[in-house]
Amino acid sequence: MSPMSSLSQPVTVPFAASAPGRVNLIGEHTDYNDGFVLPMAIERHVTIHVRPREDRLAVLRTQRDRRPVSLDLTATVAPVARGWSNYVRGVIEGYRRIGFVIPGFDADISATLPAGAGLSSSAALEVAMATVVETLCGRSLSRVEKALLCQRAEHEFAGVPCGIMDQFAVCCGEAGHALQLDCRSREVVAVPIDAAVRVLVFDSGVKHSLADGEYAKRRAECASAAQGLGVGSLRDVTVADLEAAAGRLPATEFARARHVVGEIARVPAFVGALRDRDWDRAGQLMGKSHRSLSADYAVSCPELDRIVALSAGVPGIIGCRMTGGGFGGCAVALVEADGAEATARVLHDAYRDATGIDAAWFLTAAASGPTVVVE
Structure with missing residues (x-):
């Protein structure tokens, strides 16, 4: 070949x-x-x-x-x-x-x-x-x-x-x-991934389908929130703008918008943490992202929440959050490269003991197209 x-x-x-x-x-x-x-x-x-x-x-x-x-x-x-x-x-x-x-x-x-x-x-x-x-x-x-x-x-x-x-x-x-x-x-x-860290993908064992309507519903809620705020997209809203407009949106739409506005700001902050090798800051931002996805965007599930909670007690895990559209699927964690496989096994065993799910996981580098x- x-x-x-x-x-x-x-x-x-x-x-x-x-x-x-x-x-x-x-x-x-x-x-x-x-x-x-x-x-x-x-x-x-x-x-x-x-x-x-x-x-x-x-x-x-x-x-x-x-x-x-x-x-x-x-x-x-x-x-x-x-x-x-x-x-x-x-x-x-x-x-x-x-x-x-x-x-x-x-x-x-x-x-x-x-x-x-x-x-x-x-x-x-x-x-x-x-x-x-x-x-x-x-x-x-x-x-x-x-x-x-x-x-x-x-x-x-x-x-x-x-x-x-x-x-x-x-x-x-x-x-x-x-x-x-x-x-x-x-x-x-392109943002380099430092050799000091590895990326762990951890499958919750809960399958999802984005075609079942919940994904489309979130997208529609965001569009409605943007319209209510008088902008074309939530990209054009700051955290301060959103707080000032709290009474103008239904509670659900306000929560969806709060996640999106905060998450947009977290991305460049996380990139800066990677470039500065500020692993504490990177981990904090991943945790905030997950909590927002779970509480404000309502796309997590008990299993993903459990993985993130357990990860906080595993030495070597820098940060962890759900990844993808949600409603099941995987969590992603940034882990210290030294001992990464042992770290992943500790999380696997803790999750199995807590849920009975023998979860699949893998460590990965960033790949080409x-x-x-x-x-």
Whole structure:
């Protein structure tokens, strides 16, 4: 197998396209409010093994579901009622709409990235499929265009009104760095992750689905709060502005806005703490983020709250918070690099003793974006 460095012509031999998941270090539910986020790509992937066909069909299978999904690439690709294929369908149709003539292919989809864990398995699948299409066609979009196409696929075909963070983090991942993304200007700044710390991803064991309506409800509440405050986005509200306007918003909308406004401010503060190697400050900001997500935004769950509470008593853990859309999924912790695996095992055992859940966890470095390997 050999990696490809760039696209110059269509690939007509078998290949594998991979895209990483992402974990968000801080800045949760701020992307669709034009705020800041700080994700990083992780060392867990969705991989699509591709074998070109002579016809114009795409025949797709996953490692969990061997029943084939067949798509006619000469006709409009439509969504189905629900299911994993909508993420793929939306990407393929997105490229068809902008003039990509996609040749037929067989695709076998596998993953080391758990679904429903808040690690952007859907964005990884979308970006991996986008990379497949570009590789088969021998032409590519910019990373920004690619991320936006994948976001539209999730909106239109999966029914999830996600912000731009996930697709940007997956498309633009840079080894050894988190990405501070301004979701209004789409400016990305690479932030080095110091070798003195590691990132621990800890699965609560509670699965979630953002398509069940709660994610969309939070987004609508934020839009309503912004309208009530007379601004286009909560990005344009300061903490002082919000406190002065407390009586003008319903209590629930005020709480949602308080989280968003505070969380937007926490992202550059956390970046500054990373750059200054001020680990105490970094940990404090992660704790504030989690408490806000749990109390004001109401997207945590008892298991995630328990993980964060237990982490406070584990030596070597700098800070911990829920990550992703919420309603289950994973917590992310910043841990001291020395003894990181032993630290993770202490948290694992404490959580198992408290809940009976034998949680999965892994340590990860910040990874690069999508790759293609000719097989």
